[in-house]
Amino acid sequence: MKVAITSTGNTIESKLDQRFGRCAYFIIYDTKTKGMEFIPNPNIDAQEGAGPASVQLVASKGVTQIISGEFGIKIKSLLDSLKIQMIIYKEPSKRIKEIIEMLNH
Amino acid sequence: MSPRPKRIRKVSNPPIISGFKPYGVQSGGQEVETVFLLYEEYEALRLCDYEMHNHHQASIIMDVSRPTLTRIYAKARYKVAEAFVKGLQIIIEGGKVYFDSEWFSCSSCRCFFNNPEKQEDIKNCPLCKSTDIINCEKIPEDSTVVWQKCDDTCLCTNCGFEKPHQHGIPCRNEICPDCKIALVRKGTPHGKNN
Structure with missing residues (x-):
């Protein structure tokens, strides 16, 4: 199972990004192989439609869960129809490392 | 005078199929005509006839008034009956709706998550695997106040x-x-x- 985590940087020491569409990096974490992929978000400076474009990006990676601080109104229904689970985690100080530890429990 | 704007109907799941085709058409070969069943009409049928809610309860679930729900429902039944009688195919699409899935919150890590697999129940928090989860739909929201009132x-x-x-x-x-x-x-x- 693949999980997307929004991150402020490209290391596991970075913190969780509170935005989904305009986060700095997406981290695609595979819970089976424990592999990680860092993708810089191309939509960070988009005027509008950053959310749907980001959904397209992570959905193309075969993600089934997304962890972020907040999801915009446009993408909730989109993710619903794609059967991707949204996890809202409002802890801006949490590091990616800690979240991955939680997922491995 | 312009008509009142339509209230956006809340639909919990999109239907798992996009329509029905008649079987054993007598006329043979020709393209059959289509009845377009709206998502909101599908939802009204589901709530009233499948989940066995009364119109009052169904109207609260769909976030519309009771008379509006009854109108949607009557229209849905007419369309389904029309398709049966005339042997038309049904396509479920359109309507002024938004989809909403159930939301849960976890008491141990304080995260929120939804349930995209609507048929299956969620038992664990996806993040910390704790079983201490609460269904947010049941916690007071504006709609639940209406319930009580x-x-x-x-x-x-x-x-x-x-x-x-x-x-x-x-x-x-x-x-x-x-x-x-x-x-x-x-x-x-x-x-x-x-």
């Missing part, structure tokens, strides 16, 4: 006596045991002051 209860406007409403028996046919006056439906304009 005009739940199916018969009310005496004189002494405040309440009894659960029995379907099929109008509230005005019920008599308050103390005041001997007719009861009214709680939350409706008749019973508003109490």
Whole structure:
């Protein structure tokens, strides 16, 4: 199972990004192989439609869960129809490392 | 004068199929005509006939008024009946709706998550695997206040006596045991002051 985590940087020491569409990096974490992929978000400076474009990006990676601080109104229904689970985690100080530890429990 | 804007109907799941095709068409070969069933009509059918809610409960789930729900439902039944009688195919699409899935919150890590696999129940928090999760739909929200305010209860406007409403028996046919006056439906304009 693949999980997307929004991150402020490209290391596991970075913190969780509170935005989904305009986060700095997406981290695609595979819970089976424990592999990680860092993708810089191309939509960070988009005027509008950053959310749907980001959904397209992570959905193309075969993600089934997304962890972020907040999801915009446009993408909730989109993710619903794609059967991707949204996890809202409002802890801006949490590091990616800690979240991955939680997922491995 | 322009008409009132339509209230956006809440639909919990999109249907798992996009329509129905008639079987064994007599006329043979030709393209069959289509009836377009709207998502909101599908949802009204699902709530009223499959989940066996009454119109009042279904209207609250869909976030519309009770008369609107009944209108949507009547239209849905007409379309389905028309398709059966004339042998038309049904395509489910369109309508002024938004989809909403159930949201949960985890008490141990304080995260929120939804349930995209609507048929299956969620038992663990996806993040910390704790079983201590709460269904947010059941926590007070604006819609739940409506539930409490005009739940199916018969009310005496004189002494405040309440009894659960029995379907099929109008509230005005019920008599308050103390005041001997007719009861009214709680939350409706008749019973508003109490």
